Amino acid sequence: MPRSGVGNPERLVALRVAFAGTPEFALPALEALRTRHEIVGVLTQPDRPSGRGRKLTPSPVKRAALAAQLPLAQPPTLRSESALAELAAWRPQALVVAAYGLLLPREVLTLPPSGCVNIHASLLPRWRGAAPIERAILAGDTETGVSIMQMDAGLDTGPLLLQRRLGIRSHDTGGSLRAALAALGAAALLEALDGLEAGTLSPVRQSQEGVTYAAKIQKAEARIDWGRSAAEIERQVRAFNPAPVAETMLEGEQLRILAAQLATGEAAESTSTNARQDGANLVDPGVITALRGEIMVVRCGHGYLGVTQVQRPGRRPVSVRDYAHGQVLVGRQLA
Secondary structure, three states, X not given: OOOOOOOOHHHOOOOEEEEEEOOHHHHHHHHHHHHHOEEEEEEOOOOEEEOOXXXXXXXXXXXXXXXXXXXXXXXXXXXXXXXXXXHHXXXXXXXXXXXXXXXXXXXXXXXXXXXXXXXXXXXXXXXXXXXXXHHHHHOOOOEEEEEEEEOOOOOOXXXXXXXXXXXXXXXXOHHHHHHHHHHHHHXXXXXXXXXXXXXXXXXXXXXXXXXXXXXXXXXXXXXXXXXXXXXXXXXXXXXXXXXXXXEEEXXXXXXXXXXXXXXXXXXXXXXXXXXXXXXXXXXXXXEEEEEEOOXXXXXXXXXXXXXXXXXXXXXXXXXXXXXXOOOOOXXXXXX
Protein backbone atom coordinates (compact mmCIF):
# COMPACT_ATOMS: atom_id res chain seq x y z
CA MET A 1 0.00 0.00 0.00
CA PRO A 2 1.29 3.53 -0.69
CA ARG A 3 3.02 5.52 1.98
CA SER A 4 2.13 9.08 2.85
CA GLY A 5 3.64 11.61 5.14
CA VAL A 6 6.59 9.43 6.19
CA GLY A 7 9.42 11.86 6.83
CA ASN A 8 7.04 14.83 6.39
CA PRO A 9 4.82 14.79 9.52
CA GLU A 10 4.59 18.61 9.49
CA ARG A 11 2.27 18.36 6.46
CA LEU A 12 -0.28 16.27 8.35
CA VAL A 13 -2.68 17.34 11.05
CA ALA A 14 -2.28 15.67 14.43
CA LEU A 15 -5.28 13.58 15.42
CA ARG A 16 -7.02 13.54 18.77
CA VAL A 17 -6.38 9.91 19.68
CA ALA A 18 -7.58 7.77 22.57
CA PHE A 19 -5.41 4.76 23.30
CA ALA A 20 -6.42 1.38 24.74
CA GLY A 21 -3.73 -1.08 25.81
CA THR A 22 -2.48 -3.02 28.81
CA PRO A 23 0.81 -5.02 28.57
CA GLU A 24 4.34 -4.04 27.57
CA PHE A 25 3.56 -4.92 23.95
CA ALA A 26 1.43 -1.74 23.78
CA LEU A 27 4.11 0.66 25.06
CA PRO A 28 6.00 1.32 21.79
CA ALA A 29 2.71 2.21 20.09
CA LEU A 30 1.76 4.60 22.88
CA GLU A 31 5.15 6.31 22.76
CA ALA A 32 5.04 6.54 18.96
CA LEU A 33 1.60 8.15 19.05
CA ARG A 34 2.83 10.78 21.49
CA THR A 35 5.42 11.92 18.92
CA ARG A 36 2.83 12.57 16.20
CA HIS A 37 -0.64 12.92 17.70
CA GLU A 38 -2.51 14.30 20.68
CA ILE A 39 -3.31 11.59 23.22
CA VAL A 40 -6.61 12.69 24.76
CA GLY A 41 -6.97 9.69 27.08
CA VAL A 42 -5.72 6.20 27.85
CA LEU A 43 -7.78 3.10 28.62
CA THR A 44 -6.17 0.17 30.39
CA GLN A 45 -7.41 -2.77 32.41
CA PRO A 46 -7.91 -2.48 36.19
CA ASP A 47 -4.97 -3.26 38.48
CA ARG A 48 -4.53 -7.02 38.98
CA PRO A 49 -3.08 -9.08 41.85
CA SER A 50 0.48 -10.10 41.12
CA GLY A 51 3.43 -11.83 42.76
CA ARG A 52 3.57 -13.99 45.84
CA GLY A 53 1.82 -11.39 47.97
CA ARG A 54 -0.94 -10.96 45.34
CA LYS A 55 -0.55 -7.20 45.62
CA LEU A 56 -2.61 -5.09 43.22
CA THR A 57 -0.25 -4.09 40.42
CA PRO A 58 -0.79 -1.45 37.71
CA SER A 59 -0.37 -2.43 34.07
CA PRO A 60 2.69 -1.25 32.12
CA VAL A 61 0.41 1.06 30.12
CA LYS A 62 -1.00 2.60 33.30
CA ARG A 63 2.47 3.31 34.62
CA ALA A 64 3.46 4.92 31.30
CA ALA A 65 0.28 7.02 31.16
CA LEU A 66 0.76 8.30 34.71
CA ALA A 67 4.40 9.14 34.04
CA ALA A 68 3.34 11.13 30.96
CA GLN A 69 0.44 12.75 32.89
CA LEU A 70 -2.14 11.50 30.39
CA PRO A 71 -5.85 11.20 31.27
CA LEU A 72 -6.45 7.61 32.40
CA ALA A 73 -9.47 5.35 32.85
CA GLN A 74 -9.62 1.71 34.00
CA PRO A 75 -13.19 0.52 33.52
CA PRO A 76 -13.77 -3.20 34.17
CA THR A 77 -15.98 -3.20 31.07
CA LEU A 78 -16.72 -0.83 28.22
CA ARG A 79 -20.37 -1.81 28.17
CA SER A 80 -21.32 0.47 31.06
CA GLU A 81 -22.82 3.92 30.48
CA SER A 82 -20.17 5.52 32.68
CA ALA A 83 -17.29 4.05 30.67
CA LEU A 84 -18.86 5.13 27.39
CA ALA A 85 -19.52 8.63 28.74
CA GLU A 86 -15.90 9.02 29.87
CA LEU A 87 -14.57 7.95 26.47
CA ALA A 88 -17.02 10.28 24.70
CA ALA A 89 -15.91 13.19 26.91
CA TRP A 90 -12.38 12.85 25.52
CA ARG A 91 -13.80 13.54 22.02
CA PRO A 92 -11.31 11.29 20.20
CA GLN A 93 -11.16 11.34 16.43
CA ALA A 94 -9.75 7.80 16.54
CA LEU A 95 -9.27 5.03 19.09
CA VAL A 96 -6.07 3.00 18.78
CA VAL A 97 -6.11 -0.46 20.37
CA ALA A 98 -3.03 -2.55 21.17
CA ALA A 99 -3.45 -5.68 23.29
CA TYR A 100 -6.12 -4.06 25.45
CA GLY A 101 -7.78 -7.28 26.54
CA LEU A 102 -11.40 -6.09 26.75
CA LEU A 103 -14.08 -6.39 24.11
CA LEU A 104 -15.19 -3.20 22.39
CA PRO A 105 -18.99 -3.02 22.08
CA ARG A 106 -20.58 -1.53 18.99
CA GLU A 107 -21.20 1.77 20.82
CA VAL A 108 -17.44 2.19 21.24
CA LEU A 109 -16.57 1.03 17.72
CA THR A 110 -18.80 3.70 16.22
CA LEU A 111 -17.92 6.54 18.60
CA PRO A 112 -14.72 7.98 17.02
CA PRO A 113 -15.33 9.61 13.60
CA SER A 114 -12.25 7.89 12.17
CA GLY A 115 -13.11 4.59 13.81
CA CYS A 116 -11.05 2.18 15.90
CA VAL A 117 -7.64 1.02 14.66
CA ASN A 118 -6.04 -2.15 16.02
CA ILE A 119 -2.44 -3.43 16.00
CA HIS A 120 -2.50 -7.22 15.67
CA ALA A 121 0.68 -9.30 15.96
CA SER A 122 0.19 -11.57 12.96
CA LEU A 123 -0.37 -11.49 9.22
CA LEU A 124 -4.15 -11.68 9.25
CA PRO A 125 -6.18 -13.73 8.57
CA ARG A 126 -3.61 -16.16 10.00
CA TRP A 127 -3.70 -16.33 13.79
CA ARG A 128 -6.74 -14.30 14.68
CA GLY A 129 -7.24 -14.27 18.43
CA ALA A 130 -5.47 -13.89 21.75
CA ALA A 131 -2.06 -15.58 21.33
CA PRO A 132 -0.77 -15.10 17.77
CA ILE A 133 2.91 -14.86 18.76
CA GLU A 134 3.07 -18.10 20.74
CA ARG A 135 0.93 -19.97 18.18
CA ALA A 136 3.18 -18.91 15.31
CA ILE A 137 6.28 -20.27 17.07
CA LEU A 138 4.50 -23.47 18.16
CA ALA A 139 3.37 -24.12 14.59
CA GLY A 140 6.89 -23.71 13.22
CA ASP A 141 6.02 -20.65 11.12
CA THR A 142 9.05 -19.03 9.53
CA GLU A 143 7.37 -15.66 9.02
CA THR A 144 4.92 -13.46 10.89
CA GLY A 145 4.31 -9.71 11.07
CA VAL A 146 1.84 -7.06 12.14
CA SER A 147 -1.52 -6.07 10.74
CA ILE A 148 -3.04 -2.62 11.19
CA MET A 149 -6.77 -2.97 10.76
CA GLN A 150 -9.99 -1.10 11.27
CA MET A 151 -11.94 -2.88 13.98
CA ASP A 152 -15.40 -4.35 13.54
CA ALA A 153 -17.59 -6.51 15.77
CA GLY A 154 -15.81 -9.75 14.83
CA LEU A 155 -12.71 -11.38 16.28
CA ASP A 156 -9.87 -9.71 14.34
CA THR A 157 -11.99 -9.73 11.20
CA GLY A 158 -11.85 -6.02 10.32
CA PRO A 159 -10.53 -4.66 7.01
CA LEU A 160 -6.76 -4.24 6.71
CA LEU A 161 -4.99 -0.91 6.34
CA LEU A 162 -1.48 -2.30 5.97
CA GLN A 163 0.74 -5.20 6.96
CA ARG A 164 4.45 -5.49 7.64
CA ARG A 165 6.31 -8.82 7.57
CA LEU A 166 8.97 -10.18 9.92
CA GLY A 167 10.95 -13.40 9.74
CA ILE A 168 10.90 -15.72 12.75
CA ARG A 169 14.47 -16.67 13.64
CA SER A 170 15.33 -20.16 14.83
CA HIS A 171 16.29 -18.81 18.25
CA ASP A 172 13.33 -16.44 18.72
CA THR A 173 11.37 -16.84 21.94
CA GLY A 174 7.91 -15.56 22.70
CA GLY A 175 9.57 -12.64 24.45
CA SER A 176 12.03 -11.66 21.72
CA LEU A 177 9.44 -11.97 18.95
CA ARG A 178 6.91 -9.94 20.95
CA ALA A 179 9.42 -7.11 21.40
CA ALA A 180 10.30 -7.07 17.70
CA LEU A 181 6.64 -7.06 16.65
CA ALA A 182 5.79 -4.31 19.14
CA ALA A 183 8.40 -2.03 17.58
CA LEU A 184 7.31 -2.96 14.05
CA GLY A 185 3.67 -2.36 14.96
CA ALA A 186 4.37 1.09 16.38
CA ALA A 187 6.03 2.24 13.16
CA ALA A 188 3.30 0.67 11.02
CA LEU A 189 0.62 2.37 13.11
CA LEU A 190 1.99 5.84 12.43
CA GLU A 191 2.26 5.04 8.75
CA ALA A 192 -1.34 3.84 8.65
CA LEU A 193 -2.72 6.88 10.46
CA ASP A 194 -0.78 9.20 8.15
CA GLY A 195 -2.14 7.33 5.15
CA LEU A 196 -5.69 7.59 6.42
CA GLU A 197 -5.34 11.32 7.01
CA ALA A 198 -3.79 11.86 3.59
CA GLY A 199 -6.47 9.75 1.91
CA THR A 200 -3.89 7.41 0.40
CA LEU A 201 -4.88 4.30 2.36
CA SER A 202 -8.11 2.44 1.79
CA PRO A 203 -9.27 -0.49 3.97
CA VAL A 204 -9.10 -3.87 2.24
CA ARG A 205 -11.27 -6.81 3.26
CA GLN A 206 -9.42 -9.78 4.70
CA SER A 207 -9.10 -12.91 2.61
CA GLN A 208 -11.44 -15.75 3.46
CA GLU A 209 -8.61 -18.20 2.79
CA GLY A 210 -5.92 -19.13 5.28
CA VAL A 211 -7.93 -18.24 8.38
CA THR A 212 -6.52 -19.73 11.61
CA TYR A 213 -7.24 -18.97 15.25
CA ALA A 214 -4.75 -18.36 18.03
CA ALA A 215 -6.54 -19.54 21.15
CA LYS A 216 -5.48 -18.16 24.52
CA ILE A 217 -2.57 -20.10 26.03
CA GLN A 218 -3.65 -22.42 28.83
CA LYS A 219 -1.29 -23.24 31.71
CA ALA A 220 -1.68 -26.95 31.00
CA GLU A 221 -0.05 -26.42 27.59
CA ALA A 222 3.24 -25.62 29.32
CA ARG A 223 3.63 -29.25 30.50
CA ILE A 224 6.04 -31.11 28.24
CA ASP A 225 4.96 -34.40 26.69
CA TRP A 226 8.26 -36.17 26.04
CA GLY A 227 6.51 -38.52 23.65
CA ARG A 228 6.36 -35.69 21.12
CA SER A 229 9.20 -34.89 18.74
CA ALA A 230 12.24 -32.93 19.87
CA ALA A 231 11.44 -30.23 17.28
CA GLU A 232 7.95 -29.72 18.71
CA ILE A 233 9.23 -29.55 22.29
CA GLU A 234 12.02 -27.13 21.32
CA ARG A 235 9.39 -24.79 19.82
CA GLN A 236 7.27 -25.18 22.96
CA VAL A 237 10.21 -24.09 25.12
CA ARG A 238 10.83 -21.02 22.96
CA ALA A 239 7.18 -20.06 22.59
CA PHE A 240 6.53 -20.17 26.34
CA ASN A 241 9.56 -18.12 27.37
CA PRO A 242 9.07 -15.87 29.35
CA ALA A 243 5.57 -17.11 30.14
CA PRO A 244 4.07 -19.49 31.07
CA VAL A 245 7.43 -21.38 30.74
CA ALA A 246 7.61 -25.02 29.63
CA GLU A 247 7.83 -27.44 32.54
CA THR A 248 8.32 -31.06 33.42
CA MET A 249 8.71 -33.19 36.55
CA LEU A 250 11.86 -34.91 37.78
CA GLU A 251 10.98 -37.54 40.38
CA GLY A 252 8.17 -35.47 41.87
CA GLU A 253 9.78 -32.01 41.64
CA GLN A 254 8.78 -29.41 39.09
CA LEU A 255 11.52 -28.38 36.70
CA ARG A 256 10.98 -25.40 34.41
CA ILE A 257 12.86 -25.43 31.12
CA LEU A 258 13.73 -21.99 29.81
CA ALA A 259 16.12 -22.80 26.98
CA ALA A 260 16.86 -25.82 24.83
CA GLN A 261 18.13 -26.85 21.40
CA LEU A 262 17.92 -29.83 19.15
CA ALA A 263 20.61 -32.43 19.94
CA THR A 264 22.21 -34.72 17.40
CA GLY A 265 22.34 -38.47 17.79
CA GLU A 266 26.05 -38.31 18.54
CA ALA A 267 25.47 -35.87 21.39
CA ALA A 268 22.80 -38.18 22.77
CA GLU A 269 25.19 -41.09 23.25
CA SER A 270 26.36 -40.90 26.85
CA THR A 271 30.00 -41.19 27.75
CA SER A 272 29.45 -39.19 30.93
CA THR A 273 30.40 -40.47 34.37
CA ASN A 274 27.33 -38.60 35.61
CA ALA A 275 25.17 -41.69 35.22
CA ARG A 276 23.21 -44.23 37.19
CA GLN A 277 24.47 -47.77 37.26
CA ASP A 278 21.03 -49.33 37.51
CA GLY A 279 20.56 -50.34 33.88
CA ALA A 280 18.12 -47.51 33.03
CA ASN A 281 16.55 -47.82 29.60
CA LEU A 282 17.96 -44.82 27.73
CA VAL A 283 15.53 -45.17 24.82
CA ASP A 284 12.39 -44.26 26.78
CA PRO A 285 11.02 -40.76 26.08
CA GLY A 286 11.91 -38.38 28.90
CA VAL A 287 15.06 -40.22 29.98
CA ILE A 288 18.17 -38.05 30.39
CA THR A 289 20.67 -39.82 28.14
CA ALA A 290 23.75 -37.63 28.46
CA LEU A 291 25.26 -34.64 30.18
CA ARG A 292 27.72 -32.76 28.02
CA GLY A 293 29.00 -29.51 29.51
CA GLU A 294 26.15 -27.01 29.27
CA ILE A 295 23.71 -29.49 27.69
CA MET A 296 21.44 -32.07 29.29
CA VAL A 297 20.30 -34.43 26.53
CA VAL A 298 16.78 -35.84 26.82
CA ARG A 299 15.27 -38.59 24.69
CA CYS A 300 12.02 -37.55 22.98
CA GLY A 301 9.42 -39.49 21.02
CA HIS A 302 11.47 -38.61 17.95
CA GLY A 303 14.98 -37.20 18.35
CA TYR A 304 16.78 -35.65 21.29
CA LEU A 305 16.45 -32.31 23.06
CA GLY A 306 19.46 -30.51 24.53
CA VAL A 307 18.29 -28.57 27.60
CA THR A 308 20.57 -25.64 28.53
CA GLN A 309 18.74 -23.58 31.18
CA VAL A 310 16.38 -24.71 33.95
CA GLN A 311 14.71 -23.43 37.11
CA ARG A 312 13.62 -25.25 40.25
CA PRO A 313 10.65 -24.04 42.35
CA GLY A 314 11.52 -20.89 44.29
CA ARG A 315 14.98 -20.67 42.75
CA ARG A 316 16.54 -18.48 40.08
CA PRO A 317 17.18 -19.78 36.55
CA VAL A 318 20.52 -21.56 36.20
CA SER A 319 22.59 -23.24 33.52
CA VAL A 320 22.41 -27.00 33.25
CA ARG A 321 26.05 -27.15 34.37
CA ASP A 322 25.13 -25.46 37.66
CA TYR A 323 21.95 -27.51 38.04
CA ALA A 324 23.84 -30.79 37.58
CA HIS A 325 26.50 -29.96 40.15
CA GLY A 326 26.52 -32.54 42.95
CA GLN A 327 23.79 -34.81 41.55
CA VAL A 328 23.44 -37.67 39.11
CA LEU A 329 21.18 -36.87 36.17
CA VAL A 330 21.91 -39.37 33.38
CA GLY A 331 19.48 -42.25 33.46
CA ARG A 332 16.80 -40.34 35.38
CA GLN A 333 13.32 -39.90 33.96
CA LEU A 334 11.53 -36.62 33.21
CA ALA A 335 7.76 -36.89 33.08
